[in-house]
Amino acid sequence: MRIAVGSDHPAYHLKEAVKAHLSDRGIDVVDVGTDSTESTHYPKYGAAVGELVADGSVDRGIVMCGTGIGISIAANKIPGVRAALCSHEAHAALSREHNDANVLALGARFTAIEHALSIVDTWLDTKFGGGRHEPRVDMLTALDTRWKSSPKS
Ligand code: RB5
Numbered sequence: 001m002r003i004a005v006g007s008d009h010p011a012y013h014l015k016e017a018v019k020a021h022l023s024d025r026g027i028d029v030v031d032v033g034t035d036s037t038e039s040t041h042y043p044k045y046g047a048a049v050g051e052l053v054a055d056g057s058v059d060r061g062i063v064m065c066g067t068g069i070g071i072s073i074a075a076n077k078i079p080g081v082r083a084a085l086c087s088h089e090a091h092a093a094l095s096r097e098h099n100d101a102n103v104l105a106l107g108a109r110f111t112a113i114e115h116a117l118s119i120v121d122t123w124l125d126t127k128f129g130g131g132r133h134e135p136r137v138d139m140l141t142a143l144d145t146r147w148k149s150s151p152k153s
Contacts, residue, residue, distance in 0.1 A: 001124075004052040004061045006032040006045030008071065011064035011108035013037075014116055018062055018106075021117045025124070030058055046074025046083075053102050054080035061103040062120065068107030075103045079144035082137070087111055089122040096126035100137050 003022055007015035012034055022029050032048035034040045042065040049061035053075075061083075065071035068085040075083040083103035084095035087110060095101035104123045106116050128137075 001060070002028040002030065002058040004030040004032060004049045004058040005063075006034075006049040006061070006071070007064035007108070008034055008040050008042035008045060008066070009037045010066040011071075011106070014064050014106060014108040014111075014113055017113045017117065018064070018120060021120060022062075027124075042071040043074040046071040047078060049103065050075040050078030050081040050083070054078045059102075062106070063103060064106045064108055066107060066109045068105040068110075072103070072105035075105065079148075080141070082140060086119050086123065089119055092119045092123035093126045096123055097129040098133050098136075099140075100128040100133070 005015055005019055019029050019031060030052060032045055034045060046063050049063050052058045053061045063071040063075050063083065072083045072085045075081050081103050082099055082101045083105050084099060084101035085105040086092040086095055087107060092104065104120065106119065
């Protein structure tokens with residue numbers, strides 16, 4: 001499996017811990033930055049991870065900022081991305097099982113590193129449930145093109 005990771009400055013240390021954890025699990029990691037705790041802008045990294053997921057360069061993505069909110073909004077702007085902000089293992093499990101989330105978002109200011117790594121593991125180890133969830137995920141995918149082609153419909 002190949003996973004892209006990205007963060008802004010408050011989540012830099014969490015990103016480094018997530019990277020090491022993914023490598024320990026034998027996962028190939030693509031790091032889009034940031035590379036330090038110097039102030040930067042989360043939309044850049046959310047979009048960069050989202051684009052790699054959307055174009056199939058990686059299987060999934062993990063994005064991190066102070067709250068996880070801004071960077072998940074950025075990732076979700078990329079068609080094909082289903083980013084889920086998770087602060088609990090149950091969120092992570094359900095985001096995979098129900099929503100087939102292909103990007104995990106974490107908030108470094110609110111989630112301790114060990115807890116975040118446990119959320120990552122749950123997210124990686126849970127499969128999409130399919131069945132009744134499938135048409136709903138298809139509806140999410142349809143929204144990717146709906147507003148682009150006909151904004152008022
Ligand atoms: C950066 O100060 C902060 O706004 C960012 O990390 C994130 O929390 C935005 O949603």
